[in-house]
Amino acid sequence: MSNSSSIDRRHFIIACSTLGSSLLVPQISFAKEDETEEVGPAEDLMREHGGLNRILLIYEEGIRRITAKTNVDLSVVKKSATIVRTFIEEYHEKLEEEFIFPRMRKEKKLVELVDTLETQHKAGRKLTATIEQLSVQSTLKSESETAKLISAINQFIRMYRPHESREDTVLFPTFHKMLSEKEYDMLGEKFEDREHKLFGKEGFDGIVEKIMELEKSYDIYDLTKFTPHI
Incomplete structure (x- = not known):
């Protein structure tokens, strides 16, 4: 060659x-x-807490505007409370009460914490009902009704920040360790199925879109607004 x-x-x-x-x-x-990235049930609940925390910021801005008596559109607070009721209380918390709390009690794990969390769920629903009811413009014409609305919002915020934190750092990690990988994956599928059954194809992402629009209504969507000038 x-x-x-x-x-x-x-x-x-x-x-x-x-x-x-x-x-x-x-x-x-x-x-x-x-x-596609799989999200486990505990991680799913944690990101829903992130959505709730964004609503707590809307609540705080609502109180600030009521106190300052400027640009107060209470429909933004009302719509936020409706998301809390439908997505957090009637979906997110129901998952905890149906799947997590009974298992913790059965295994005698964090029973005192679970009891407190469930009591707070019930208290939160009463506060949300008050917030929804009073989040109308006519409330601002009455000092007593305005004070009642502000009180309900403040109580809700004060309770749910530590409530979420304790679930994220104590309850959910403990619960995760109690389940086999198969059980954990199956539970994640149940959560996802219920989410889409109740909130359509968009599910959690659709809820975040609604929260984002409410943030824009109160001009708190831009994250840079929370950066201190130091």
């Missing part, structure tokens, strides 16, 4: 190898793009 033939053959092999590699690369990247 001549030297020129050997060189041509080597060039052909290298070209084929390079072509094969270039064809494989996009296939790998497309496979990665198609992968």
Whole structure:
């Protein structure tokens, strides 16, 4: 075989190898793009707490505007309270009460904490009902009704910040350790199924969109507004 033939053959092999590699690369990247991230039940509940915390910020801004008597649109507070009732109380908390609290009591784990959390759920529902009822413009014409609304919002915020924190740092991690991987995955699927059954295809993402619009109504969507000037 001549030297020129050997060189041509080597060039052909290298070209084929390079072509094969270039064809494989996009296939790998497309496979990665198609992968969906699985969210476990505890992580799902934690991100829902994030949504609730954003509503607590709306509540605080509502109180600030009521106190300052400027640009007070109580429909923003009312819509926020409706999200709390439908998404947090009637969905999120029901999951905890149906799947987490009974298992903790059965295993005799954090029973005192669970009892307190459930009591706070009941108290929160009463406060939400008051907030929804009083979040109308006519409330501002009465000092006593305005004071009652502010009190209900403040009590709700004061209770739910430590409530969420204790669940995220104590309850959920303990609960996660109690379940096998199979049980944990199956529970995550149950949570997801119920979420989409109650809130449609968008589920949690749709709720976040609604919260975002309410934040914009009170001009607190821009995160830079919370940065201190130091």
